[in-house]
Amino acid sequence: MIDALSRRDFLAGSMLALLAPGAFAESLSGEPIRFGLVTDVHFAKAPARGTRFYQESLAKLQEATSYFRETKTDCVIELGDLIDSAPGVDAKGERQFLEQINKVLTTGAPQTGYVFGNHCVGAVTKGDFLSTVGQKTGHRSFDVGPWHVVLLDACHKMDGTSYVPGNFTYDDTTIPDWQIDWLENDLKDTKKHTLVFCHQRLDWTTPERPLTGVASAPKVRKVLESSGKVRGVFMGHTHSNDASVVNGIPYVTLRAMVEGSGAESSGYSTLLAYPDGSLLLRGLRDQLSRKVG
Ligand SMILES: [Zn+2]
Numbered sequence: 001m002i003d004a005l006s007r008r009d010f011l012a013g014s015m016l017a018l019l020a021p022g023a024f025a026e027s028l029s030g031e032p033i034r035f036g037l038v039t040d041v042h043f044a045k046a047p048a049r050g051t052r053f054y055q056e057s058l059a060k061l062q063e064a065t066s067y068f069r070e071t072k073t074d075c076v077i078e079l080g081d082l083i084d085s086a087p088g089v090d091a092k093g094e095r096q097f098l099e100q101i102n103k104v105l106t107t108g109a110p111q112t113g114y115v116f117g118n119h120c121v122g123a124v125t126k127g128d129f130l131s132t133v134g135q136k137t138g139h140r141s142f143d144v145g146p147w148h149v150v151l152l153d154a155c156h157k158m159d160g161t162s163y164v165p166g167n168f169t170y171d172d173t174t175i176p177d178w179q180i181d182w183l184e185n186d187l188k189d190t191k192k193h194t195l196v197f198c199h200q201r202l203d204w205t206t207p208e209r210p211l212t213g214v215a216s217a218p219k220v221r222k223v224l225e226s227s228g229k230v231r232g233v234f235m236g237h238t239h240s241n242d243a244s245v246v247n248g249i250p251y252v253t254l255r256a257m258v259e260g261s262g263a264e265s266s267g268y269s270t271l272l273a274y275p276d277g278s279l280l281l282r283g284l285r286d287q288l289s290r291k292v293g
Helices: 007-011 054-070 091-105 126-133 177-188 217-227
Strands: 033-038 075-078 111-114 140-144 147-151 193-197 230-235 242-246 249-253 267-273 279-285
Touching: 033 054, 054 091, 054 267, 075 147, 091 126, 111 126, 111 140, 111 147, 147 177, 177 217, 193 267, 217 230, 217 249, 230 267
Parallel strands: 033 075, 075 111, 147 193, 193 230, 230 249
Antiparallel strands: 033 267, 140 147, 242 249, 267 279
């Protein structure tokens, strides 16, 4: 167990500690809200490239959503890169693939929240993506029982332009000031424990890891910290399990579903969110389980 803990997890103490599969019988008080989490599904009718098996994601997502249904999940959050582009397929075709994968996704729980990933808007516009899945904006917030949920949209270029197909690279990502103002007001307006979801990394700005985090992450983190309400931030984009604590807030990066061939090469999770603000992440397949905070 200790071998599996990274140095940062060690420094963080019990926050973000890894849990063995049987470690969920402990006595946290109250009935949790169950969030089903999936990220980087990258569904496309494209041949596998490197470690990404795009077409297998349909069956992997079917497994995840059956698990979510069986465990009576309250809300599924899809953390971005739900689709990818396939050679020779136009925007209309891509939209049909989005419909196909979304049909599976929405069977997991009575409600689903969508976070924009760079690949979601690589061939389909933000507007077309949103109208296909039935969500009004990329950034939004809503309540599930005693929990407040915030979805952020970091699919904006550092010059302030919103992503449209063909105008961006995956590493030019920021959350613009207007959205940070919205976030600040949204957090002021809630009294509930809050979860934040963003596709791109909000914890990547240390000299140790200089690359491709959200450019405005320090500003965003400051808003999250000063609210005193944020219990955990969940992300995707970099495809591997990772976690860190920044100024008392845990940041967890989830394992991509698209990586690897076969049902066992997958990752999804249930986030158990308790009324007192405690969080347990139950990982399935290659997703690690953690006590988040
Ligand atoms: Zn991805």
